Amino acid sequence: xxxxxxxxxxxxxxxxxxxxxxxxxxxxxxxxxxxxxxxxxxxxxxxxxxxxxxxxxxxxxxxxxxxxxxxxxxxxxxxxxxxxxxxxxxxxxxxxxxxxxxxxxxxxxxxxxxxxxxxxxxxxxxxxxxxxxxxxxxxxxxxxxxxxxxxxxxxxxxxxxxxxxxxxxxxxxxxxxxxxxxxxxxxxxxxxxxxxxxxxxxxxxxxxxxxxxxxxxxxxxxxxxxxxxxxxxxxxxxxxxxxxxxxxxxxxxxxxxxxxxxxxxxxxxxxxxxxxxxxxxxxxxxxxxxxxxxxxxxxxxxxxxxxxxxxxxxxxxxxxxxxxxxxxxxxxxxxxx
Numbered sequence: 001x002x003x004x005x006x007x008x009x010x011x012x013x014x015x016x017x018x019x020x021x022x023x024x025x026x027x028x029x030x031x032x033x034x035x036x037x038x039x040x041x042x043x044x045x046x047x048x049x050x051x052x053x054x055x056x057x058x059x060x061x062x063x064x065x066x067x068x069x070x071x072x073x074x075x076x077x078x079x080x081x082x083x084x085x086x087x088x089x090x091x092x093x094x095x096x097x098x099x100x101x102x103x104x105x106x107x108x109x110x111x112x113x114x115x116x117x118x119x120x121x122x123x124x125x126x127x128x129x130x131x132x133x134x135x136x137x138x139x140x141x142x143x144x145x146x147x148x149x150x151x152x153x154x155x156x157x158x159x160x161x162x163x164x165x166x167x168x169x170x171x172x173x174x175x176x177x178x179x180x181x182x183x184x185x186x187x188x189x190x191x192x193x194x195x196x197x198x199x200x201x202x203x204x205x206x207x208x209x210x211x212x213x214x215x216x217x218x219x220x221x222x223x224x225x226x227x228x229x230x231x232x233x234x235x236x237x238x239x240x241x242x243x244x245x246x247x248x249x250x251x252x253x254x255x256x257x258x259x260x261x262x263x264x265x266x267x268x269x270x271x272x273x274x275x276x277x278x279x280x281x282x283x284x285x286x287x288x289x290x291x292x293x294x295x296x297x298x299x300x301x302x303x304x305x306x307x308x309x310x311x312x313x314x315x316x317x318x319x320x321x322x323x324x325x326x327x328x329x330x331x332x333x334x335x336x337x
Contacts, residue, residue, distance in 0.1 A: 040100045044075040048104040050089025052082035056219045060266045061105045063298045067289025085175045086110040094128040098271040100278035106269040116325040117175045118336045131314040132268040136304035139220045139239040143232040145211045153235045160191040168194040169215035170204035181217035183332035221302045
């Protein structure tokens with residue numbers, strides 16, 4: 001009769017033989033089956049917005065961040081890094097770890113105007129960033145204080161020429177979209193109006209409404225409420241078509257001012273060397289986010305044209321706008337340090 005100890009030995013031998021037989025099968029399994037890794041993202045993603053809270057870039061960035069949260073299944077946390085016309089925040093995007101957990105907003109200012117106007121940025125937007133998608137484009141607008149005695153663009157140009165050097169225009173700062181628009185307007189029309197740069201569009205808008213300056217160039221969303229309230233008079237908007245919210249206001253192109261017809265774009269970018277699989281996943285999530293009813297409704301409320309194109313298409317748009325801004329900056333003799 002077998003003893004208890006001999007029974008235990010037989011059971012142990014059987015277990016060892018079974019384990020030895022299973023080892024070749026385990027070794028033959030693919031790595032993905034033995035060491036599965038969760039796909040990106042597995043933790044919150046940070047979106048760097050290179051401007052202060054409240055502006056068009058911030059508003060559009062937050063709308064898209066919420067849409068991305070739904071599609072990616074992870075929070076997308078907005079990090080405002082304002083200052084120096086967007087160069088500080090853009091530098092932070094360029095220098096971020098390229099693992100997909102830092103993404104950023106790229107705009108006409110940061111990807112076209114700044115590279116054209118600054119003597120040295122310390123980074124190259126064409127090589128330091130990977131375009132993901134152009135989220136949306138927003139019309140620009142030229143408006144004047146309600147008390148300026150001009151009912152339309154032709155009347156304003158006559159008035160400005162008659163008062164050469166006595167009228168002024170406000171911008172969001174040196175090198176901003178509004179600054180470049182003002183200089184393009186001066187070149188295109190031959191008027192002499194003085195540039196008054198502000199620290200952001202908010203104070204510029206306030207002084208235009210108050211009459212401290214007579215003219216304001218801006219993205220449409222922030223100026224529109226003041227036009228609708230009758231505190232500013234709109235003279236022209238950019239883009240291929242008139243804005244539904246301002247059907248009586250002509251486009252710059254209609255007025256023969258083609259150089260001012262461009263729209264301000266807002267897109268997603270990531271640092272160079274971000275894995276292609278992550279870029280593809282982020283692009284797909286962004287396109288789906290832009291198709292969400294809530295996201296579309298909120299973007300349209302900002303007067304934005306929703307785009308959501310492919311990375312290579314967005315890259316081509318950036319190169320095209322950069323060349324356009326280089327010509328405009330050279331003509332206006334703008335150089336920033």
